[in-house]
Amino acid sequence: MSALPTPKPRWPLRLARRAVSPALFDFWATRFNPLWTLEQPLARLVSRTSASRDAVTLVLRPNAHWAGIRAGQHVSVGVTIGGRRLIRSYSPTVLDDGNLAITVKAIPGGVVSQHLVRDARIGEVVSLDAAFGDMTLDEADAPLLLLAAGSGITPMRALLRDLAAQGMPGNVDLFYWARHHDEFCFTGELKALAAAHPRLRVHFLATREGDAPAARVDAMSFDTVTALHERRAVACGPAGFVEAARSRLRGTVARFDAEAFSLPAPTAVDEAGDVEVYLTRSGRTLTLSRNQSLLEGLEAQGVRPAHGCRMGICNSCACERQSGTTRHLLTGDRSSEPSTQVRLCVSAPGTDLILDL
Numbered sequence: 001m002s003a004l005p006t007p008k009p010r011w012p013l014r015l016a017r018r019a020v021s022p023a024l025f026d027f028w029a030t031r032f033n034p035l036w037t038l039e040q041p042l043a044r045l046v047s048r049t050s051a052s053r054d055a056v057t058l059v060l061r062p063n064a065h066w067a068g069i070r071a072g073q074h075v076s077v078g079v080t081i082g083g084r085r086l087i088r089s090y091s092p093t094v095l096d097d098g099n100l101a102i103t104v105k106a107i108p109g110g111v112v113s114q115h116l117v118r119d120a121r122i123g124e125v126v127s128l129d130a131a132f133g134d135m136t137l138d139e140a141d142a143p144l145l146l147l148a149a150g151s152g153i154t155p156m157r158a159l160l161r162d163l164a165a166q167g168m169p170g171n172v173d174l175f176y177w178a179r180h181h182d183e184f185c186f187t188g189e190l191k192a193l194a195a196a197h198p199r200l201r202v203h204f205l206a207t208r209e210g211d212a213p214a215a216r217v218d219a220m221s222f223d224t225v226t227a228l229h230e231r232r233a234v235a236c237g238p239a240g241f242v243e244a245a246r247s248r249l250r251g252t253v254a255r256f257d258a259e260a261f262s263l264p265a266p267t268a269v270d271e272a273g274d275v276e277v278y279l280t281r282s283g284r285t286l287t288l289s290r291n292q293s294l295l296e297g298l299e300a301q302g303v304r305p306a307h308g309c310r311m312g313i314c315n316s317c318a319c320e321r322q323s324g325t326t327r328h329l330l331t332g333d334r335s336s337e338p339s340t341q342v343r344l345c346v347s348a349p350g351t352d353l354i355l356d357l
């Protein structure tokens, strides 16, 4: 699988680590070269090409601290916009030269996506965090049924490139949905892969095109897929798509895995009102709503906790809840165990809280 080797620190870096703090080293070193840091993985934007009507593919060249990624995983990319560092997660493809290609769709109102699609300049430097995500494959996984909607195609592209590099060890069917034909990304590349590998079949499905729009995943027959019951299905797309795919394929495939890049609708909330949240490190007490994630509530009050995916996947927003009760926004489960890690992006306060933040 396509993981890059973990870089070993060279002796000047080992020496520097003993002599100065990473922040001080980075402050001065980046004045000479914006990619020189002591530990922080950074990447420089080296090219931008149109991927579809409303998406671009950006190629990023990482510095020596980038530890690599497996096909299908995600990485949190940090950009500075208006003096604020904002982080969003993308699923990159590792190119032959080690550069990372991320495809970004401009989301209406999306500050980061609009910046990356329209404003980011060649040479701009972004930060990278460690890769995360479990949507990876091993050889035992063939045959496969890959389901993608919208931006969910980006991890599938990485998986297919990886499988192609292995000679496509088993049958793979990719079903790829978009509303219109001009919203499909990587059409040339996907068709070329299918032409080169007879075991791969790619199905482009435009649901709002022409007189005979394609069926959505919940109405898809999949009767052209051989040995459906032996397949491992992997779905990626908006939460509603992933849940529809899960329902459609329940009991018909050998295994179903999925990742959604938006949160499903939160569970119904039967309570309202505010709670007091005490932050031990800053000594601040904030009043937060019970109907909002802790991450959103804290950000609204000017607190900037570390975070990545904002979907409960990467764990980078985890912090210790020293006391109080939180409610998981997706499952509705409540948790009151003291001194427990909670993910701020998918947890809402149920009672007054003390957070190690």
Ligand code: FES
Pocket: 306, 307, 308, 309, 310, 311, 312, 313, 314, 315, 316, 317, 318, 343, 344, 345, 346
């Ligand atoms: S930001 Fe990724 S789990 Fe919360």
